[in-house]
Structure formats: C-alpha cells, structure tokens
Amino acid sequence: MSDVIDRPILEQEATAKTRLRIIDCDVHPSIHAHSDLNPFLPKRWQEHLKTYGSHLRTPYIGTTPYPRSSPLIARRDAWPPTGGPPGSDLDFMRKQHLDPLDVEFGILQVLDLFIFSQQNLEFGAAIQRAINDWQLAFWSDREPRLKASILAGQDDTQLAIAEIERCAKTGRYVQINVCPRANEPLGRRRYWPIYERAQEIGLPLGIHVGGYGGHAPTGGGWPSFYIEEHQSNAHTVAAQLSSLVLEGVPERFPKLQIVFIEGGFGWIPATTWRMDQHFDRFRSEVPHLKRRPSEYVKQHFWFTTQPIDEPDEAKHLRALIDWVGADRLLFSSDYPHWDFDDPRFAFKTPLTETERKKIFNGNARALYKL
Amino acid sequence: MTRHIVARTSEIPPGGNKVFGVEGRDIVIFHVNGEFFALLNRCPHEGAPLAKAACVARLTSPEPGVYQRSRVGELLRCPWHGWEFDMRNGQSYFDPQRVKVRSYPVAVESGEELQKGPYVAETFAVHVEDNYVIVEV
Numbered sequence: 001m002s003d004v005i006d007r008p009i010l011e012q013e014a015t016a017k018t019r020l021r022i023i024d025c026d027v028h029p030s031i032h033a034h035s036d037l038n039p040f041l042p043k044r045w046q047e048h049l050k051t052y053g054s055h056l057r058t059p060y061i062g063t064t065p066y067p068r069s070s071p072l073i074a075r076r077d078a079w080p081p082t083g084g085p086p087g088s089d090l091d092f093m094r095k096q097h098l099d100p101l102d103v104e105f106g107i108l109q110v111l112d113l114f115i116f117s118q119q120n121l122e123f124g125a126a127i128q129r130a131i132n133d134w135q136l137a138f139w140s141d142r143e144p145r146l147k148a149s150i151l152a153g154q155d156d157t158q159l160a161i162a163e164i165e166r167c168a169k170t171g172r173y174v175q176i177n178v179c180p181r182a183n184e185p186l187g188r189r190r191y192w193p194i195y196e197r198a199q200e201i202g203l204p205l206g207i208h209v210g211g212y213g214g215h216a217p218t219g220g221g222w223p224s225f226y227i228e229e230h231q232s233n234a235h236t237v238a239a240q241l242s243s244l245v246l247e248g249v250p251e252r253f254p255k256l257q258i259v260f261i262e263g264g265f266g267w268i269p270a271t272t273w274r275m276d277q278h279f280d281r282f283r284s285e286v287p288h289l290k291r292r293p294s295e296y297v298k299q300h301f302w303f304t305t306q307p308i309d310e311p312d313e314a315k316h317l318r319a320l321i322d323w324v325g326a327d328r329l330l331f332s333s334d335y336p337h338w339d340f341d342d343p344r345f346a347f348k349t350p351l352t353e354t355e356r357k358k359i360f361n362g363n364a365r366a367l368y369k370l
Numbered sequence: 371m372t373r374h375i376v377a378r379t380s381e382i383p384p385g386g387n388k389v390f391g392v393e394g395r396d397i398v399i400f401h402v403n404g405e406f407f408a409l410l411n412r413c414p415h416e417g418a419p420l421a422k423a424a425c426v427a428r429l430t431s432p433e434p435g436v437y438q439r440s441r442v443g444e445l446l447r448c449p450w451h452g453w454e455f456d457m458r459n460g461q462s463y464f465d466p467q468r469v470k471v472r473s474y475p476v477a478v479e480s481g482e483e484l485q486k487g488p489y490v491a492e493t494f495a496v497h498v499e500d501n502y503v504i505v506e507v
Contacts, residue, residue: 069452070424076449077422340450345416 187247
C-alpha cells in the first residue's frame with residue numbers, strides 16, 4: 001500500500017465502448033416489510049408467521065447469535081432515503097449501485113427471514129416459495145438486469161424439488177440456491193435428488209454463505225465473537241466443498257455446476273492440495289472417485305470473489321488468483337452489505353485484460369447463460 | 371495552499387459533518403467536542419464516503435478483561451469495512467504510518483478577522499458577526 005491512496009488502483013476504462021460491464025453475482029434485495037410477501041404467501045402461513053413467528057435453528061429468536069458490526073449487516077450509506085432497510089428500494093439500488101458501477105446483470109441472493117434456517121421446514125418452504133415469486137414481481141419484472149435465484153432449502157428434499165420444478169418452468173431463474181449449513185454435509189446422498197434435478201434442468205447450484213444448520217458454525221464449537229463467526233464462513237464452504245467432492249457429487253452428476261457465493265477464495269488452494277494429498281494416500285476409502293479432487297474442483301465449481309482476500313503484499317493475491325485460476329472466479333460485490341467489494345478498487349493487484357474479462361463478466365455470462 | 375472559507379460554524383452541528391467541494395475534491399468536515407476536522411471524503415481502502423462513517427471512541431485494552439475508552443467521537447469507523455481512522459490526522463488505527471486518509475488543516479475565524487483577507491470565499495457573503503470554518507487545500 002502506498003502512503004496515501006486516494007486514487008483507484010484499477011480505474012475503469014474511460015470510454016463507454018471499451019468499458020467492461022460488470023456481472024455482479026451477489027446482490028442482496030431486501031423485503032421492505034413482511035406484508036410485501038402476503039400476495040405470495042398462503043393465508044395459512046401468513047397467520048403462522050403472525051402467531052408463532054420465525055423459529056430458527058439457533059439459540060435466539062429475531063436476531064442472529066452474533067451481533068453484526070453494523071445494523072442489518074449493511075453499508076452505513078446504503079439506507080434508502082425513502083425509508084426501509086438497505087436493499088429494499090429498487091430506485092436507490094439503481095442509483096447507488098447498478099448505474100454508477102455499470103452493472104450489466106446482478107444475481108439476486110435473498111437472505112431475508114433467515115430463509116434457510118427455519119426449524120419448521122414446511123413453513124421454510126412456504127416462505128421460500130413466496131420469496132421466489134417476490135423476486136420476480138418486485139425485482140426482475142421491474143429491472144431486467146436483476147436475475148432471480150430459486151431458493152430451495154434442501155432438508156425437505158421433496159418440497160425443494162417441487163419448488164425447483166415450479167420455478168424452472170417459468171424460465172426466469174438463473175440458479176438454484178441451497179443452504180450451506182444444512183442438517184448434514186452437502187455431499188450426503190439424501191440431497192442427491194436435488195442435484196440430479198438441477199443437472200437435468202441445467203441450472204447451476206448456488207451456495208451462499210450464512211444461515212444456521214442447527215450445528216455450531218465452526219468445527220470447534222460456538223465461538224465468542226462475530227469476528228470468529230465471520231471467519232467460519234470460509235471454513236464452512238471449505239468443508240462443504242470437500243463433502244461434495246469426496247462424496248462423489250461431481251462424479252455422479254458431471255454436468256452439475258456448483259457456485260460457492262461469498263466464501264472468498266483464499267482457502268481454496270490449501271483445501272484442494274490437502275484433498276489431493278489425502279486422496280493419493282487413502283483413495284481406496286473413496287473408490288467412487290475417478291480423479292484427484294482438485295480436478296473436480298477445476299471443472300465443476302465456481303467461486304465468487306467477495307470478500308476478496310487482502311494479503312499484506314499484493315503479489316500474494318496475484319499468486320492466489322493464479323493458483324485458483326481466473327476461470328473459476330466470478331466477481332461479486334455483496335451490495336448492500338458492509339463487506340461490499342467495489343469492482344474498481346477491490347483487486348489490489350493488476351489483472352490481465354483477459355483475466356478481467358473472465359472474472360468481471362465472461363465466466364458468469366457463460367455459467368448463467370446470460 | 372489556499373485557505374477556503376467553507377461554512378459558518380453553525381452549519382455543522384456538534385457530532386455532525388458536512389461535505390464540501392473544494393478545488394475538485396470532496397472534503398468532509400467533522401465537528402467534534404468543539405473542534406473541526408477536515409478529511410478527504412474517501413476511504414483509502416475501497417473508496418467509501420467517510421461522511422457516512424460512525425464517529426466512535428478509541429477503545430483499547432491493556433489486558434484481557436480491562437478496557438479503556440478515550441477520545442470519544444474522534445475516531446471514524448468507515449461505513450463499509452469498518453477501518454478506523456483518527457480524525458485529527460487521518461491516520462488509520464491499524465497501520466498509522468502506511469494507511470491514512472488525506473487530512474487538511476482547519477481553522478475557525480470570525481467574520482471580522484476574515485474581512486481582512488486574503489481568502490477564497492467563492493459563494494459566501496462573510497458577515498462580521500459570524501464565525502467561519504476555514505480549510506487549507
């Protein structure tokens with residue numbers, strides 16, 4: 001870092017013709033009020049929400065187990081002047097994010113109502129259905145740049161598949177989202193019917209960090225601080241990548257494309273090196289794998305870039321990108337959350353023109369068929 | 371360096387801030403504990419507007435279980451990633467020598483004094499009875 005940085009490290013190109021438009025693979029829309037969902041939520045579940053509320057697989061009701069660093073985990077400048085929570089006002093999102101950063105497409109990731117952490121799976125499925133409809137009515141219909149993801153909590157596999165099929169028929173969704181912290185590791189066979197359906201339909205499987213699966217968020221138990229819990233996002237996706245690969249999901253469903261969202265990518269090299277090393281020694285334990293784990297990772301998995309790793313020396317980020325491979329990376333901003341990455345400034349190391357095109361646009365365009 | 375008259379002191383309430391365009395830069399002026407501080411309105415990390423920062427205290431801990439709060443309101447916590455900066459000099463809390471926000475000298479002067487000049491006050495009618503915030507850019 002220089003003494004005083006008051007200029008962008010990577011300026012966007014000056015002219016409109018040569019400018020690289022951004023595909024942002026992680027944009028969070030928010031519900032303005034619970035009643036926004038009423039048109040899409042059967043009376044039975046509206047009354048349930050009113051009477052019993054939201055019961056999560058975590059120790060607290062109505063809040064997260066760890067107080068976040070900023071209200072609603074949002075950028076402090078992202079509260080719409082019209083009121084309502086950050087991410088709830090389309091015009092303000094256009095003005096603050098989509099237009100100035102020249103976002104060509106934004107992939108919606110809804111986290112409201114702790115969508116994948118509901119203890120009552122049937123209620124969870126009902127809100128997922130409502131939110132899937134709401135994404136089209138409130139966002140994609142009004143702003144064609146914003147593309148919806150099918151929320152399908154995997155712990156009730158049948159309901160998840162029914163919802164995937166219902167939404168996929170419309171042809172309007174670009175991804176199927178499942179929870180990164182389910183009741184069991186994601187590679188387990190109980191979840192395979194979902195992967196089979198996703199492969200048949202041809203939509204990528206998105207796994208956005210967060211939520212609670214009824215287990216402690218770290219392998220070491222319940223941590224003390226948000227700073228520790230925030231770290232655990234990366235541990236969780238590393239564990240789920242290992243589970244998916246080692247249980248043989250990409251081997252069994254070779255056309256399935258899997259995207260890890262908001263897990264960053266600094267942990268990938270060490271995780272895959274270790275998986276390969278162990279595979280060379282214990283392959284007889286997992287004879288269903290035909291290739292080394294890293295080969296599956298390099299073909300079947302994608303990773304969004306935010307929160308980008310910030311090593312003290314920029315050359316280490318450069319090495320990291322080389323190790324992971326520019327083909328595997330999808331730019332994401334996480335707007336409007338506090339750990340937002342600005343596409344102009346987040347990469348503190350130079351990228352080649354080819355790499356920039358892939359990471360900021362081309363990879364996502366191909367993956368999501370945009 | 372040119373001294374610019376940017377505001378009447380009464381325009382920036384205690385605990386508040388205001389952004390001014392000075393020589394093509396967005397400069398944010400904070401009013402804390404009776405003092406004014408001017409910084410470039412841009413975090414050196416990813417460019418967040420510091421006018422939206424939380425103004426916090428310096429919180430330190432000499433040992434586990436003991437904490438000390440000082441300089442209440444004089445530290446900025448960036449509205450995005452929470453990097454902390456000292457309003458007095460723009461230095462970051464975590465790497466004061468290498469990471470800092472550009473800061474500018476500020477003074478408060480009376481209208482009477484200012485009548486003598488020379489100052490740049492493009493859009494101001496300076497009144498003798500008021501006090502003004504001056505920033506050097």
